[in-house]
Amino acid sequence: MSGQPAEPTIDTHVILRDGEKILLSQRGGPYGYRRWHLPSGKLDQGETLTAGAARELFEETGVHADPDRLRLLHVVHHRQEDNSERIGFFFEATEWEGTPVNKEPAKCLALQWFTDHDLPEDIIEYPAAGLHGCLDRSGTLTQHGWQ
Numbered sequence: 186m187s188g189q190p191a192e193p194t195i196d197t198h199v200i201l202r203d204g205e206k207i208l209l210s211q212r213g214g215p216y217g218y219r220r221w222h223l224p225s226g227k228l229d230q231g232e233t234l235t236a237g238a239a240r241e242l243f244e245e246t247g248v249h250a251d252p253d254r255l256r257l258l259h260v261v262h263h264r265q266e267d268n269s270e271r272i273g274f275f276f277e278a279t280e281w282e283g284t285p286v287n288k289e290p291a292k293c294l295a296l297q298w299f300t301d302h303d304l305p306e307d308i309i310e311y312p313a314a315g316l317h318g319c320l321d322r323s324g325t326l327t328q329h330g331w332q
Contacts, residue, residue, distance in 0.1 A: 191270055192270070193262075193269075193270035193271055193272045194227055194269070194270070194271045194272075195227065195228040195234075195271075195272050195273075195274070196225055196226065196227055196228065196271055196272070196273040196274070197225060197226065197228055197234060197237045197238035197241055197273070197274050197276065198222075198223045198224070198225040198238070198273055198274070198275045198276065198312055198315055198316075199223060199224045199225065199238050199239075199241065199242045199250070199255070199275075199276050199277075199278055200223060200258070200275065200276065200277045200278065200316065200319060201223075201224060201242065201246070201248060201250075201278050201281065201285070202277060202278065202279045203298065205300045205301055205302070206298040206299065206300055206301070207223075207298070207299055207300075207301050207304070207316075208223075208224065208246065208285055208296060208297070208298055209221040209222065209223060209296070209297055209298075209299055209304075209305070209308070210222060210223070210224060210245065210246075210287070210293045210295070210296050210297075211293065211294040211295040211296075211297070212292070212293065212294070212309070213290070213291065213292050213293050213294040214291075214292045216309075217309040219294065219307075220307045220308065220309045221297075221304075221305050221307060221308045221309070222308060222309045222312040223275075223312050223315075223316060224241060224242045224245045224246055225241060225245075225273070225312065226240075226241035226244070226245070233252065234257075234274050234276075235252035235253065235255045235276065236252045238250075238252065238255055238274070238276045239251070239252040239255065242278065242281075244288060244289070245287075245288055245289055245293065246283075246285040246286065246287075246288060246296060247283050247284070247285065247286045247288050248278075248281050248282070248283040248284075248285050249281060249282045249283050250278040250280070250281040250282075251280070254278070254280050255276040255277070255278055256276060256277045256279075257274060257275070257276055258275050258276065258277050258318075258319040258325075259274075259275040259315050259318040259319045259325055259326070259327065260272065260273065260274055260275070260315075260325060260326050260327075261273040261275065261311065261314050261315040261318065261326075261327045261328075261329050262326070262327070262328045262329070262331075263311045263314070263329045263330050264329070264330035264331050265311075265330060266330075271311070273311065273312070273315050275315040275316070275318070275319050277319065301320055304316070310329070310330075311329060311330070314327045314329040315327065
């Protein structure tokens with residue numbers, strides 16, 4: 186080991202629930218084009234995890250969720266192909282206001298509800314690891330992409 190401190194990107198992901206349904210968005214940008222993922226994004230400097238999750242959810246879908254009502258379900262420590270690292274915090278929102286709309290059409294092709302037992306197969310691997318960790322309740326941490 187080199188003893189260098191890790192510099193991971195911190196991400197928030199939100200599982201927006203309506204009963205058994207979960208909202209997914211279809212990527213329109215170069216990373217994961219046409220594949221599914223959760224409303225998510227990078228945490229801003231000086232922002233709490235729950236505030237960042239609620240902000241990203243609103244920016245992408247127009248849905249308001251109270252940061253204090255988001256429930257942390259899972260954490261993923263992800264290593265990308267270029268060896269950069271990300272730590273993703275996966276929150277669940279069961280209480281929210283608004284109707285989801287695609288507020289980022291340049292980055293998102295579609296928003297769609299899926300039942301938690303009939304998810305699409307082409308979810309991007311990193312968010313899929315967190316989503317399945319949440320649904321399987323197999324623990325609170327997944328280490329994804331590590332050899």
